[in-house]
Amino acid sequence: MSQYMLLVYEEEVETAVQAEREKGLPMLVELHASLREAGLLDGVQRLHPVGSATSVRVRDAEVELTDGPFAVTKEVLAGYYILDCADLDEAIKQAARLPMTHWGTVEVRPVMAPEEWLSVAQQAGADVPDEAVSELA
């Protein structure tokens, strides 16, 4: 058995179009359940919109923050960490400890709580019960 990370890319779209996407949540709940049943699913998480991103670099021992996502250059995605932190300050502090910040960039993105994911979809009109939250993530 090998492990694979599936990276989801999509364009951020206007509210109305996004609401249509949110309505598709029942299908996703079903999909996650079937992956879990097959013993394939290790984890799935949704991220907050890219506007919540902070990029961390350390240069000359100075922590440099950029408000926003990592801009695509020659650097490629090389790995990931999932940390439980009290707030963004702690996440940035821990990110700045990674040696990769000295030559690369670490983008800090908040994970959306499953409850919020569900609530966002429900508000957009998705037909899913509150209990689906355990299937979702």
Next chain:
Amino acid sequence: MSGAAEPAGPVATAIARAFRDERSIVLATLIRQAGDFQLAEDAVQDAFEAAVTVWRRDGIPANPGAWITTAARRRAIDRLRRNRSVADRAQRLAELTRLDTPHEEPSMHEESTIVDDRLRLIFTCCHPALEMPARVALTLRALGGMTTGEIARAFLVAEPTMGKRIVRAKRKIADAHIPYRVPADEELPDRLRGVLRVVYLIFNEGYAAAEGEHLVHGELCDEAIRLGELLARLMPDDAEVCGLVALMLLHDARRAARVDSGGAYVALDAQDRSLWDQDRIREGLAMLDRAVRLRRPGEYQLQAAITALQIQAPDAESTDWAQIAELYGALAKLNPSPVIELNRAVAVGLDSGPAAGLELMEPLLRGPALERYQPLHAAHADLLRRAGDAEGAVAAYERAIALTANAVERAELERRLGALR
């Protein structure tokens, strides 16, 4: 005031005063209690809108601030009941409801909580994970009491653009969990420097406007000074906070003299000193004194001290250039920069003669950093002229003239060049 209709008379005056004096205090505490910036701001906005109707009907309350606090808290409870995405919603609701009983009205012993809440708000608005324009806009809106429209006009940005910038910043604060707190001691110096940078940037944005197409944005200078003075009240033991306030006051004292009747910029040594605001100067000097007594020198204090020396001298010739040169030397040690080196060279040139100034300027002329910096070439030309090198001075003036975009500056440089020929 945004949103509310413009009523006339005593109610309007009372609301305007409450908006100016109480809004940020109420907001700062409500953000902590409700746990959501946007929701708290909406609730405070609701409360001010309700005041327009209720105060006209029932009269102005004895304590407008307390009225706004209670009204905003109730609106926050309503909004929290409807909004399910706020973290710890049930807990927040319980706490707000508990506070919403008459005997729980805040009393004077909560003064320190109010101070802390305002500091929390300042540090959150100036958080380094927010882009600089967002920090500036959020600070002006949440603490300065400027509306989005006013901020947009001051920064020459369309109002919807500024609105989006502010909404996005508040969204990031919520989504990324930017904490609502005063940084811990070990991070405080760094974070405070960031806050002072935001305040000074607001001031400079207003002050430098005199050199552009439009007149001085006085309201930005006023807001920056108000923010600085607020910080000085909240953190009275910080020398650099006092230093920045002193620096802003001393610059601001010369506001009226920086623009001539035709709207053009007037350089320091050409200013009509009778137009300087003597009260402002006294306030600035007193603030600088207070800073120096704390015995923690820093960049803003040094800059304020340099400005104070320039202001206190009756004219350019009798200015204490030796001490100014020394202060620039100290500044260069704290924060090495070619522009500070240039200023030091100019001061040394005025104090010890052109040869000494030229010697310090030599490395700057060889380096690339200030190659296209007009003031370097203008200062170089002045020193060469004073040293008797007319040919070198002509070349340097020509270089300076080629680099200037300002008509007044160009006219002055051409006058000096003409005198050499």
